[in-house]
Amino acid sequence: MLIIALVHFTKVPAISPFQKEPTSKAYGLTQSPPFSPQNLPIASPPLPHEKVVYTLHGGGYTALSAHPEDVAVDMAKGLLEHCKDVYRTFSIEYRLSVGAPFTPSNPFPAALLDALAGYNYLVNIVGFSFQHYFENQNNSEGIKLPAPPGSLLLSSPWGDLGNSHNIPGSSVTTCASSDYIGGLGFIYPQLALTGPHSLEATETNRYISPASRNPAMGKVSFKCFPKAFIAAGGAEVMLDSIRTLRNKMVEDIGEEGDTGVTYYEAEDAVHDYLGEACHEPERSETLAAIANVGPLTKSPNHLAIPEGANVKGVWVDPVSSLLTAELRSFASISSVEPARIPGYWLDKVGHDLPISSPPLPHEKVVYALHGGGYAALSAHPDDLTADIPKGLLRHSALLDALAGYNHLVNIVGFSPSNIIVEGDSAGGNLALALTRYLVENQNNSEGIKLPAPPSSLLLLSPWGDLGNSHNIPGSSVTACASSDYVGGSGFMYPVLAFIGPHSLEAAETNRYISPASRNPAMGKVSFKGFPKTFIAAGGAEVMLDSIRTLRNKMVDDIGEDRDGGVTYYEAEDAVHDYLGVAWHEPEKSETLAAIAKWV
Numbered sequence: 001m002l003i004i005a006l007v008h009f010t011k012v013p014a015i016s017p018f019q020k021e022p023t024s025k026a027y028g029l030t031q032s033p034p035f036s037p038q039n040l041p042i043a044s045p046p047l048p049h050e051k052v053v054y055t056l057h058g059g060g061y062t063a064l065s066a067h068p069e070d071v072a073v074d075m076a077k078g079l080l081e082h083c084k085d086v087y088r089t090f091s092i093e094y095r096l097s098v099g100a101p102f103t104p105s106n107p108f109p110a111a112l113l114d115a116l117a118g119y120n121y122l123v124n125i126v127g128f129s130f131q132h133y134f135e136n137q138n139n140s141e142g143i144k145l146p147a148p149p150g151s152l153l154l155s156s157p158w159g160d161l162g163n164s165h166n167i168p169g170s171s172v173t174t175c176a177s178s179d180y181i182g183g184l185g186f187i188y189p190q191l192a193l194t195g196p197h198s199l200e201a202t203e204t205n206r207y208i209s210p211a212s213r214n215p216a217m218g219k220v221s222f223k224c225f226p227k228a229f230i231a232a233g234g235a236e237v238m239l240d241s242i243r244t245l246r247n248k249m250v251e252d253i254g255e256e257g258d259t260g261v262t263y264y265e266a267e268d269a270v271h272d273y274l275g276e277a278c279h280e281p282e283r284s285e286t287l288a289a290i291a292n293v294g295p296l297t298k299s300p301n302h303l304a305i306p307e308g309a310n311v312k313g314v315w316v317d318p319v320s321s322l323l324t325a326e327l328r329s330f331a332s333i334s335s336v337e338p339a340r341i342p343g344y345w346l347d348k349v350g351h352d353l354p355i356s357s358p359p360l361p362h363e364k365v366v367y368a369l370h371g372g373g374y375a376a377l378s379a380h381p382d383d384l385t386a387d388i389p390k391g392l393l394r395h396s397a398l399l400d401a402l403a404g405y406n407h408l409v410n411i412v413g414f415s416p417s418n419i420i421v422e423g424d425s426a427g428g429n430l431a432l433a434l435t436r437y438l439v440e441n442q443n444n445s446e447g448i449k450l451p452a453p454p455s456s457l458l459l460l461s462p463w464g465d466l467g468n469s470h471n472i473p474g475s476s477v478t479a480c481a482s483s484d485y486v487g488g489s490g491f492m493y494p495v496l497a498f499i500g501p502h503s504l505e506a507a508e509t510n511r512y513i514s515p516a517s518r519n520p521a522m523g524k525v526s527f528k529g530f531p532k533t534f535i536a537a538g539g540a541e542v543m544l545d546s547i548r549t550l551r552n553k554m555v556d557d558i559g560e561d562r563d564g565g566v567t568y569y570e571a572e573d574a575v576h577d578y579l580g581v582a583w584h585e586p587e588k589s590e591t592l593a594a595i596a597k598w599v
Contacts, residue, residue, distance in 0.1 A: 027217035045127045054122055055091040056115055058272050060158070060189030060588045062096055078274060078287045092118035097192035107195020108208060120146050124485070146485075152228035156236060156272040159211030159245040162202035178235040179270045211245035222252040229262045231286050233269030264289050304342070316343045316407045318399070322450055330512075331399060334500045343407065358413045368428050377586050401434040409451040416452040420599065425577045426494070428462025433512040439529040457533040458595065461541060461577040464516030464550040466495050467508035476544035483540040483574045495582070516550035521522065527557040534567045534598045536591050538574030569594050 057064050094114035095106035123146035148547030166172045193208070194201055203214040210220050228249060232242040240509030246263050254260035266273060266282040273279040274286060323331070331337065405421070408414045438453040471477045499507055508519040515525050533554060537547040551568050559565035571578065571587040579585040579591060 010376075028317050035200075051150075052122060052126075053089040054119060055089050056570070057091060058156070058158075058275065059096070060234070061111060061193045062189045065093060067093070078283065082093075090118070090122060094118075097189070097195065108193050108201070110199060111193075112207065119149075119384055123147075136390040148224075149226055151226050154228060154230045154245075155274045156232060156238060157230065157242060157245060158238060160202075160209045160213070160238075160241040161193065162199075162209050162212050162214060164203060164209075164213040165211075165241045165244070170235050175235050175237045175239060178268075179233075181237060181271050209243045210449060211248065213244060220248060222249045225249065227253070227254050227259050227261070229264070229290055231264045231266070231274060231290075233271055233282075234265050234267040235269060235275050236271035236273075238271060239265075272413045284340065313408075314343050314401050319403045319406045320404055322406060322448060323399070324437075324444055324446055324448060327399075327437065330502075333502055335489040336399065338403060343404055401430050405434060405454075406451060417455045420456040420458055421454045422460070423462065424460035424500075424580060426463050428459040429464065429466070429513075431457060431459060432462065432464070432515055435530060436512060436515070453529070456531050456599070459533060459535045459550075460579050461537060462535065462547060462550060463543060463545060465514045465518075465543075465546040466498065467504075467514050467517050467519060468517040469508065469514075470546045470549070476546075477542050479543045480540050480544060483573075484538075484542045486542060488575050501579070516546045516553065518549060525553060527554045530554065530558055532564050532566075533558070534569065534595055536569045536571070536579065536595070538576055538578050539570050539572040539589075540574060541576035543576060544570075567594075567598050 059065075092114055094111045097105065097107050097110070099161070156175070162309055190199075190202055197205075200208050200216075203212055204217045206220045209217070210222075212220075230242065230246050230249075232239055236242075246261055249261045256262050264286055266286055269279060269282040273282055276283065317340055320338045323338070405419075408419060409416060421431045421435060423429070435453055435457055441450055442452070444450070446506070495504075495507060499513070502510070502513075505521075506513055508514060508517055509521045511522070511525045514522070515527075517525075535551050535554075536549065537544055541547075551566060554566045561567055569591055571591055574584060574587040575581070578586055581588070
């Protein structure tokens with residue numbers, strides 16, 4: 001397999017005005033077909049389902065480099081060969097601690113500042129998504145951090161920079177003759193990294209030595225850490241400290257599975273053997289094990305129903321017979337056919353209803369269409385977006401949405417008068433498109449018998465304009481770019497991916513795609529016949545202006561607040577799709593209470 005070691009060089013901006021050192025260098029590696037397109041543009045938006053490996057090289061904080069020609073990059077190249085959905089790696093040239101031992105340049109936390117800047121770059125500049133929240137996510141200083149990664153891959157991690165494992169009979173002594181590091185080899189890196197901090201920090205600072213066994217350290221928490229793969233060499237001097245790190249993490253997040261620790265120990269392998277191209281077969285066997293663990297993040301999709309606790313999945317059959325000529329034309333342009341897709345049932349807490357059981361007397365159902373820019377996330381109950389329907393229970397692209405709606409009405413037996421169609425972000429766009437299709441084609445000339453429209457629409461941060469009609473100076477697109485987690489070039493890939501072979505003009509003038517568009521070529525978009533609607537928006541989100549435009553267009557046709565009209569709720573300081581963010585309180589609970597009253 002040929003790995004194209006492109007020296008994709010970029011500058012990573014510092015994320016704090018207090019970081020006075022020059023900005024860090026960074027490099028990207030891409031792989032060749034059949035896995036992905038060659039020569040991906042530098043910092044191009046993520047491909048569908050793409051995972052990126054953010055590589056932090058070894059070298060004791062005093063040596064080696066992130067440059068594609070350095071020996072430390074061999075492991076990243078190996079990951080590109082073996083791991084599905086990994087098309088690129090990204091690494092930063094973090095500042096090394098060099099100089100006189102007690103007065104080095106760039107001691108702790110210089111490398112941590114650089115690592116944070118690189119991570120922020122991947123999330124907020126390039127646009128890779130995240131899945132977890134922990135330690136400083138809800139900090140008291142009001143600092144808005146990117147969420148932690150979906151996974152950790154630790155290769156011979158240096159978890160104890162102190163001496164708590166340097167005891168007779170430990171791997172530090174027994175493996176000194178079999179490993180290429182050891183003895184006095186740690187002293188300079190320890191002193192250089194610690195710098196003006198006391199040596200006590202190598203024993204008791206959770207950032208520096210999380211695997212320390214020094215009693216003064218106390219309990220180091222790994223709660224809410226993402227799933228982790230730890231690789232260790234059976235003949236390396238750090239083996240005991242790596243095992244300690246594994247044990248500490250297992251105590252908090254468990255073993256293997258989707259959220260725990262997977263541990264791999266290669267007998268007779270030395271320290272950081274994954275970075276040694278000649279260390280075979282251990283290197284290839286470990287890389288294969290990493291690939292077999294599964295995708296670096298859990299990404300349910302339309303091809304399967306992943307099992308799990310309380311997962312009630314059902315296959316929804318396609319509905320080719322419900323497609324009008326207009327919709328068939330849209331599908332033909334995109335070469336899209338109706339498909340069999342998964343659907344998921346969520347029950348209110350304390351209830352355990354059989355899958356697809358007939359409606360209870362007076363029961364209403366929420367048909368949930370998830371967000372994710374039509375390019376990410378999932379309807380699976382374990383996905384981030386499931387927080388929204390779960391919250392509603394407490395106080396599931398147009399062809400697929402139509403199939404799901406038909407399943408509720410004609411298979412399960414719900415009356416449209418008891419169906420609430422809910423959509424967040426791109427799901428809100430889809431909810432509008434589905435409802436429009438049902439409203440406009442009730443008395444179609446082709447004799448197609450469609451289910452009646454739903455009784456209600458619940459739109460949460462709906463993406464109503466995929467074009468540029470709101471992208472003007474002073475609009476929320478620019479004014480809220482610093483307060484929201486979406487924005488900038490983050491919309492570019494989802495728009496292009498969703499539009500596909502349709503021209504970009506469709507994003508400006510197609511009523512199904514951009515009903516909130518202000519482009520004069522759109523003309524009047526009618527919402528007559530739409531059901532009563534609740535619209536929620538965040539006061540600090542980049543889509544705020546387009547959501548207000550959508551509200552105004554709907555109010556013109558169906559009125560506001562009363563039965564049959566539009567209820568609008570704007571949560572001051574809330575970000576995009578805040579109902580899907582568990583920690584966004586009190587805005588989340590207050591909005592859910594308003595929705596419960598509206599229902």
